[in-house]
Amino acid sequence: MRLISRPVSEETFSRLAAGGGGAGAMAELRAMQCFKNRLLIRELVLEARTAGHPHADLSARAYDLMVEMETHGRGRVESELCYPAVGAWALRTYLSLKAGTGVKDDPGRLAALVVAVAVRSQTACQVRLALSDDAIVLPGLGRLSAPAGARGVFDVTVRPDGEGAELDIGRSTVRVDPLRDDTGWQVLRRLPVGSGFSLVVDDADPYRWPAGHVTEPRLSDAKLDHWARCLREAWRVLTARHWTVAEEMTCGVSVLTPIHAPAFGQNSATSRETFGTVALSEPQHGLGMAATFAHEIQHAKLTALTGMVDLTRPENGRRHYAPWRNDPRPVNGLLQGAYAYLGVAGFWRRQHRFEQGARAFRGQVEFTRWREAAHRVTGTLLACGGLNDRGEEFVKAMRGTLERWLDEPVDLAVAAQARREADQHLRAWTRRNSRI
Structure with a gap:
């Protein structure tokens, strides 16, 4: 609506x-x-x-x-x-x-x-x-x-x-x-971030998140201190190396909402209803939190934009492969994912250069895998007929950015690992969705 x-x-x-x-x-x-x-x-x-x-x-x-x-x-x-x-x-x-x-x-x-x-x-x-x-x-x-x-x-x-x-x-x-x-x-407690910027931790408002059953109750002081430490480190990473993400966070995000953690890893999300909120489970460390922000700010921007400009045609029931999901996705979901992982690839494109050893290798793998995955999906989007004229213009610009990144060389071992992970995901997805 x-x-x-x-x-x-x-x-x-x-x-x-x-x-x-x-x-x-x-x-x-x-x-x-x-x-x-x-x-x-x-x-x-x-x-x-x-x-x-x-x-x-x-x-x-x-x-x-x-x-x-x-x-x-x-x-x-x-x-x-x-x-x-x-x-x-x-x-x-x-x-x-x-x-x-x-x-x-x-x-x-x-x-x-x-x-x-x-x-x-x-x-x-x-x-x-x-x-x-x-x-x-x-x-x-x-x-x-x-x-x-x-x-x-x-x-x-x-x-x-x-x-x-x-x-x-x-x-x-x-x-x-x-x-x-x-x-x-x-x-509602505020976590200072820097330069007059702070974020509200909203763990009370019944309208803080659409899915109320996943929200956490009020954080203990010890947990709040952990969030604060991770946030300070995340902000140091963003302001030192990812200036655009930091700018967008400052202008567009005002609230963090704690949600339940999965069995493994971390959950994070944004919602059309609550522009300005990033929902996430307890952060593990500052670098991971910074990467989460780079991912979620993309969702926030695209969700706000599509509230003003239609990019897709009415859904026709077709579903498509997304290299970051276990389920087939409609065009709107596919576009959201591609845009988010464009942001993820951009984060690791810059960040891996500042890491060492295993973390540098992992950062290169993240960059390589997600630039290729997002590029692949832009091709799907342009070929599937689900975009309108403005949507095609938008996705072509996304694809242009990704094509420039594809020209950047990475180590052979990095490329091989990224390919193994991508192939493994595709095989598992195909088995899981073979009857669809």
């Missing part, structure tokens, strides 16, 4: 198609996501009224208050509107209201966003808030425990105190501090 159709600039399209983009391209994509969230919130408030939702008045009052607050401090409202979980809540709520599928996705949660804006901007206000669970999350800030016996709709008074704010909820008062926990309050 596309609620908006607005062209991306040709310069940004071309830079993205070549596999990069940088700060300018990411800023353009991020601005469009914020615009989409703004539109969704306005539409869900109207739809709540049309659908006769019991919290329609709450959402309308919260919206009016947010508009009033924006008049006095646009930047703060804008940044809160861009928070990934806000976009996920707005989309799901709008769709559920349109479909008439119950009240699980509550438009009244807009009041929690207003409280978050008020705390961040140090704005005194009063808003009506619905409390139906044991706690409510203020997006981007933290988890507020409901006072004993508090259920239903309450007037919440926000009284800023210079750092955070005191919230009067009924007869109870809870202090909300953006930096630390307090009684009845758990803050």
Whole structure:
């Protein structure tokens, strides 16, 4: 579903198609996501009224208050509107209201966003808030425990105190501090990265990730320290050798969401619903985390772009081989994978030169295998008839980058190992999918 159709600039399209983009391209994509969230919130408030939702008045009052607050401090409202979980809540709520599928996705949660804006901007206000669970999350800030016996709709008074704010909820008062926990309050922790850039570890918001069953609960302090160490090392790798990825991370990623680890290796993902979030299982080391970011930022860019520009034709049911998957993939999935592994190949193309011994060899293998795999898949995409004109233009630019990389020499032993791994994957894939 596309609620908006607005062209991306040709310069940004071309830079993205070549596999990069940088700060300018990411800023353009991020601005469009914020615009989409703004539109969704306005539409869900109207739809709540049309659908006769019991919290329609709450959402309308919260919206009016947010508009009033924006008049006095646009930047703060804008940044809160861009928070990934806000976009996920707005989309799901709008769709559920349109479909008439119950009240699980509550438009009244807009009041929690207003409280978050008020705390961040140090704005005194009063808003009506619905409390139906044991706690409510203020997006981007933290988890507020409901006072004993508090259920239903309450007037919440926000009284800023210079750092955070005191919230009067009924007869109870809870202090909300953006930096630390307090009684009845758990803050979302931030991990400093460098040069004023930090990432929120969102392990609380119910809308932080589409698949709620894979998310981890609140990280212990010891685990959080491990994440922080890995993140600092990852950032040193990116800023020293992968400047475009670092720029794109700074402009386009604001949240890390912990998810369950697999039996072996690591999980990571991005989602169309939560632009600005990278979900990943516990990192093993900084270099691996840096490679994960190089992979996931590609997914984030392409997902945002395809929300603005169609690159593929309607699906025809055909499925294709992807050298990084065990299952056959439709055209959209194949394109996403090729673009991500273009980023992976680019990361190892540069990184292996700074490694030694076995790690240098492994880095060359990663570069060699994934440049060839992504190049192969661009050929599949161009031949399968699943791309429209803009999609063909995009994939041809991807292929041009990969062809230049294919001309770069690697050791014979590296090439042989990359070929063995690729052939092994293809044989296993063929056995697994022989009946398809």
